[in-house]
Amino acid sequence: MNKRWLAGCLAGSLVVVSGCSAVGGFDPKVILENEKQVVSYEGNMTLSFDFDVEAAKGETDGDPISSEDIWTEAANELKRTHYRTLDGMKLSLTSLSLNNADSTVSAKGTLEKADRVIPFELSADRDTLVVKVEGLSRPLVIETMAGMSEIPQEFAGLVEQATEVSNELGSFLVLNLPNAADIKAEKKSEKLQGGEVQGTALSLSVQDEEFPVLLQKYLKNLTLDDAGLHKLAEKVYEAAEAAAASEGVRQLMQQMEEERGEEAAEAQEVLGPVVESFFFDKEVTVEGLYGMGKSMFATAAAASSQWKKADAPKDTKAVLTLFADDKQQWRKAGFELESRDARFMADGVKSGKVSLSLERWNVNGKVATPQLSSANGIDPEAADGADEMLEALDERSDLYRFLKEDLKLMHKELQLYYSDKAELQSLMNEGPHPEVFQDMYYITDGKGYGSVRELAEAFGGEVSWNAADKTVRVESGGRVVELTPGSSSALVDGAAVDMGGPAEWCGPVLYAPIRFLAEQLGAQVQPVNEAFDWITITKD
Numbered sequence: 001m002n003k004r005w006l007a008g009c010l011a012g013s014l015v016v017v018s019g020c021s022a023v024g025g026f027d028p029k030v031i032l033e034n035e036k037q038v039v040s041y042e043g044n045m046t047l048s049f050d051f052d053v054e055a056a057k058g059e060t061d062g063d064p065i066s067s068e069d070i071w072t073e074a075a076n077e078l079k080r081t082h083y084r085t086l087d088g089m090k091l092s093l094t095s096l097s098l099n100n101a102d103s104t105v106s107a108k109g110t111l112e113k114a115d116r117v118i119p120f121e122l123s124a125d126r127d128t129l130v131v132k133v134e135g136l137s138r139p140l141v142i143e144t145m146a147g148m149s150e151i152p153q154e155f156a157g158l159v160e161q162a163t164e165v166s167n168e169l170g171s172f173l174v175l176n177l178p179n180a181a182d183i184k185a186e187k188k189s190e191k192l193q194g195g196e197v198q199g200t201a202l203s204l205s206v207q208d209e210e211f212p213v214l215l216q217k218y219l220k221n222l223t224l225d226d227a228g229l230h231k232l233a234e235k236v237y238e239a240a241e242a243a244a245a246s247e248g249v250r251q252l253m254q255q256m257e258e259e260r261g262e263e264a265a266e267a268q269e270v271l272g273p274v275v276e277s278f279f280f281d282k283e284v285t286v287e288g289l290y291g292m293g294k295s296m297f298a299t300a301a302a303a304s305s306q307w308k309k310a311d312a313p314k315d316t317k318a319v320l321t322l323f324a325d326d327k328q329q330w331r332k333a334g335f336e337l338e339s340r341d342a343r344f345m346a347d348g349v350k351s352g353k354v355s356l357s358l359e360r361w362n363v364n365g366k367v368a369t370p371q372l373s374s375a376n377g378i379d380p381e382a383a384d385g386a387d388e389m390l391e392a393l394d395e396r397s398d399l400y401r402f403l404k405e406d407l408k409l410m411h412k413e414l415q416l417y418y419s420d421k422a423e424l425q426s427l428m429n430e431g432p433h434p435e436v437f438q439d440m441y442y443i444t445d446g447k448g449y450g451s452v453r454e455l456a457e458a459f460g461g462e463v464s465w466n467a468a469d470k471t472v473r474v475e476s477g478g479r480v481v482e483l484t485p486g487s488s489s490a491l492v493d494g495a496a497v498d499m500g501g502p503a504e505w506c507g508p509v510l511y512a513p514i515r516f517l518a519e520q521l522g523a524q525v526q527p528v529n530e531a532f533d534w535i536t537i538t539k540d
Helices: 005-018 028-035 067-086 153-175 210-224 226-245 247-260 262-278 282-304 385-392 398-406 421-430 452-458 514-520
Strands: 040-053 089-099 104-113 116-124 128-133 140-143 182-192 195-207 316-325 330-339 349-361 412-418 440-444 447-451 462-466 471-476 479-483 489-492 495-498 504-506 509-513 534-539
Touching (some): 040 067, 067 349, 104 398, 116 398, 153 226, 182 330, 195 210, 210 282, 421 440, 421 504, 447 452, 447 504, 447 514, 452 462, 452 471, 471 514, 514 534
Parallel strands (some): 412 440
Antiparallel strands (some): 040 349, 089 104, 104 116, 116 128, 128 140, 316 330, 330 349, 412 534, 440 447, 479 489
């Protein structure tokens, strides 16, 4: 498991916004090189989101919408829901300890949303992430790299070659980044954990039309860096050569031949000459790879000349502040991206701001990363993981409110599609699988009728047939509902209740008035938009 995500986040922000030319003694290239040598540190981090999103519309609000546009609007509303969830959210790691020497990390912090504050702690090693959250009586345990911790010896050399190619590509991309126009650096001291630290503070900003201008410069730099492209092409060739000669690849090819037989032989007949041509002459192949890369970047650079000024971001600004000590190790950073350009956000999102701040100390020092116990843990990715989490939740906690009100994880929704009653009865009686039509409803005497089993099971109920008295029994949330085919009266916890219409068979499936069933299950029937031919039923 890669524990350098914080450093990577910062490094990406730095190089994209600031470029790699030295400013006032502040040299991003040196900082990035130093970052490769970092094996441990302690720190903290804060990440926050603010978005201005239009309120959700009810199904009957606004102008009628055509059925052709319903899916587009549903997709847009889903995106807006994600923005609403992020709005006002703040993630704080008040303590963070990382040790790459043994691939471990531990942290404590809080997640805040409105008036909810949810403390948590986590730890991770090469294989497992353990998270303990206030409001959940059992820890979450996620296997991050199960079965992949150890690299087979026959592939170890290939991993090293791939790492070299990755590093060379990273250097090529980073060294060609241009500087922003608004960039300043000054010598100063900063208060960090453990006292005053002397170093250099960098501040820079990019806004509006500067974004495409910087990208155009970047593409040009990549195109003209002949030495960098040649070196990258050589690394790619050497990695491919090592792969072709490796024992691991030889074994894989042999296994494919044994498993696929004639098919593998035909593939070898086609690919063999291509591979031989690739390795025929290193200088020729490297020159070809170099030419392909140069052509790709040149094409992109030429295309960028057609960008129109009107396409550039408006009311958009990125600001980075960074503090590095005298050894050119970054110690403190802040990044903020703010935009009021709705074109770059989901429909209905008016503006947004993302803020990130980081601080670290004890770089390459002795750092302890205490690991949490995974005993009695819940695997949220397991088939029954969600049910186990619900059972372990404290309904009085802020975590429960966050999951229920913000993430809507307890929200259940069912859509029933309209069918003519006679047509549905025909489908139910004549089809080999009548259960597939249970998400259809019909109307009798002005009332919508739906499948008892479909509604009950959609909202956590259990359905059973009592052959002795020929009734259907529905159990949900401690409530027992008994329905008798042909009767408009149901027994709810033993008391007779008028359903407004009789329960009746539609083929082999019992149907009953939808509104009555929804109420007994604690669900709500949403207002029906006449432009659509379905009913939506929800439960929170």
